[in-house]
Amino acid sequence: MLVNCPICQTPARFMAKHPEADIYRCDCCTHAFSDAASMLKQESYDSTYYDDTHRRWFEHPNTALFDRLTAVIPYGGSVLDVGCGRGDFLRHVHRKRPDVQVTGIDYCPNKDETIRFLQGDALTLNIPDQFDVVVSLAVIEHVADCRALTRRMRELTKAGGTMAVMTLNESSILYGLARAGRVLGVPLAFNRLYSRHHIHHFTRASLRWLLKSCGLSVSRHLMHNAPVEAMDMPVCHPAVDAILRTGVWAVFAAGSVTSKTYLQTAICSTHTTN
Numbered sequence: 001m002l003v004n005c006p007i008c009q010t011p012a013r014f015m016a017k018h019p020e021a022d023i024y025r026c027d028c029c030t031h032a033f034s035d036a037a038s039m040l041k042q043e044s045y046d047s048t049y050y051d052d053t054h055r056r057w058f059e060h061p062n063t064a065l066f067d068r069l070t071a072v073i074p075y076g077g078s079v080l081d082v083g084c085g086r087g088d089f090l091r092h093v094h095r096k097r098p099d100v101q102v103t104g105i106d107y108c109p110n111k112d113e114t115i116r117f118l119q120g121d122a123l124t125l126n127i128p129d130q131f132d133v134v135v136s137l138a139v140i141e142h143v144a145d146c147r148a149l150t151r152r153m154r155e156l157t158k159a160g161g162t163m164a165v166m167t168l169n170e171s172s173i174l175y176g177l178a179r180a181g182r183v184l185g186v187p188l189a190f191n192r193l194y195s196r197h198h199i200h201h202f203t204r205a206s207l208r209w210l211l212k213s214c215g216l217s218v219s220r221h222l223m224h225n226a227p228v229e230a231m232d233m234p235v236c237h238p239a240v241d242a243i244l245r246t247g248v249w250a251v252f253a254a255g256s257v258t259s260k261t262y263l264q265t266a267i268c269s270t271h272t273t274n
Contacts, residue, residue: 006146006200007031007210016182020196031206032170034199036144060230061088062137065166065265068222069135072162072267073100077132080105082122082153083139087115103131123152130156135164138263141200150214157270163216166265168193169223170201173255174248174262207266216268223261225252 005012005026012024012033021034066089073079076099081090084104093102094114104110105118105125118125123145134157136149143149150165157163169175178189194201202210208218228249255261 003035005029005031006033006144007206008213016190016194018194019191021194023194026206029206029209030171030203031209032194032201032203034194034196036199039196058086058088060227061092062224062226062230063092065137065222065224065263066092067096069133069164069265069267070096070100072164073097073133075099077101078103078129079133079135080129080131080156082134082136082149082156083142084110084115084117086110087112087117089135089137090115103129123148127156130158131161132158133162133164135166137164137166139167140165141167141198141202144199146200146210147214150210150216154214154216154270159270161270163211163268163270164265165207165211165268166263167200167202167207168198169204169261169264171203171205171260172262173258173260174251175201176260177251202264204264207264211266211268216270218266218268220267222265222267223255223259223263224265225255225262228252 003012003024004010005028008026008029010026010028012026014022015025015032016023020039022038023032023034025032070093073093078101079093081104084090084106087104087110090102090104091112091114093100103116103118105120105122107119107121109119110117118127134153136153140146140149153163175193178193181187182190204221208221211218228245231245231248252262
């Protein structure tokens, strides 16, 4: 069956059979992605997503990244977090920069009174405002139509404003080791990284391709990791968990040295590209 790349629309080749989805790769823009038609079901985003399945991720927010993004917000400006979850980034901004107007949008309800919160789908919800800065942190890899989300974020950003998109880096050392482990008969990391939890697996090249195709100019491309404590390990035994986290720490350190980190953040200008 022919499957086109969601980034550049070029026919993609079958890469691997995952227990939860068929994985494809585009040789043109290097993007890897799950074929949504092959998934038995997609992940739901109810309260268990925050309280159980990915509890550690939300218990250990990436404050180092939050600080770098807060710095790009102009004095007295406004910021919108698309897919804000429980509002960790926006609360961080509010504490550090009380001059900034903070707004978040997410499917799940948010009871934090310090945040102007919009509940619903960012693609369809009527949002009459535009913002100085629009961010999306670890969201775009979950959205089937990532081009539509990118265009929508651009629409919500003021002319001359800033967009920031944080996502996975499939060209990282961690991903490379996971693919090698699968070939060697140890698929644990591969099955975790390429699960239905993530539809898209952006390389640095494919993320820039997506943003440029939507009329955005990447001014800075940050290569970074998540806090090791935030990583969700597919084990329950404390000793095994500790061993795996030590290994992840070593991989993250190597990624920082080689600029092949687990995560990436593209900071963009809304000026139209040529």
